[in-house]
């Protein structure tokens with residue numbers, strides 16, 4: 001264990017068992033001083049503790065090598081239920097006990113993982129896509145760390161990246177989309193004021209990736225129309241990107257809701273709004289244009305290359 005790990009993982013008996021108290025305590029500590037592990041560990045490092053692994057979008061081939069190794073070595077895998085393709089569990093979790101986290105609250109999940117870890121088991125918490133996007137991972141990690149169990153992230157391929165691969169386009173595209181928004185629509189979690197889908201679409205050069213909004217495509221599109229957005233803005237809905245039953249619906253702000261309703265999808269799709277959806281109308285980039293021929297004479301070449 002590094003100094004940062006020793007310092008960061010300090011159990012506190014006072015609020016043990018109360019996840020919100022643990023979240024508040026960990027947050028307060030982070031605000032005062034960054035977690036030492038940030039400076040000692042890199043994202044791909046195997047670390048002490050329970051890894052929170054991104055399973056990727058579904059296809060077992062889109063799991064990272066580290067994620068696969070951790071699953072193959074695991075004794076207990078707590079996974080995100082139907083959001084994780086069972087083919088991936090069948091392929092890589094031969095020896096592990098599998099527990100579906102759906103329907104379990106923190107009060108149940110934390111002791112389950114902590115007890116197994118303290119009994120010396122290799123525990124993996126498996127989230128869909130990347131755990132940092134609508135994953136509710138940090139609260140589990142905080143609750144575990146508060147009780148003295150170290151944790152760390154192992155990133156995964158988020159649904160938006162699988163959807164862009166399926167659509168054979170880029171989320172950023174020269175002269176079409178300079179920005180990407182990962183967002184979700186209003187509903188149980190977000191109020192009307194917290195819903196920014198329309199703001200992102202209104203910016204024009206943003207590819208707006210709407211998670212957790214399959215059931216609300218019509219409402220979302222109607223709000224966009226009410227806000228005066230062009231009904232012809234392209235929209236794609238990618239259901240189960242990278243799964244065997246993947247399906248792609250393409251349309252516009254004005255037409256996509258009918259297509260989603262005809263197909264009957266209520267969950268598990270990513271809604272992508274913006275001109276980049278069609279992969280058309282873009283200009284060649286500087287990277288393989290003028291910049292390419294200027295070589296080291298151009299001090300900004302590296303930065304341009306990132307484009």
Ligand SMILES: C[S@@+](CC[C@H](N)C(=O)[O-])C[C@H]1O[C@@H](n2cnc3c(N)ncnc32)[C@H](O)[C@@H]1O
Pocket residue numbers: 057058083127128129130131132133134135157158159160162210211212213214238239240241242243267268269270271
């Ligand atoms: C709770 S969020 C989890 C997101 C996940 N952490 C990620 O990075 O992709 C679940 C939402 O992600 C989207 N999603 C997850 N996997 C998907 C896939 N394979 N294809 C399309 N959308 C997906 C859907 O919008 C779904 O409602």
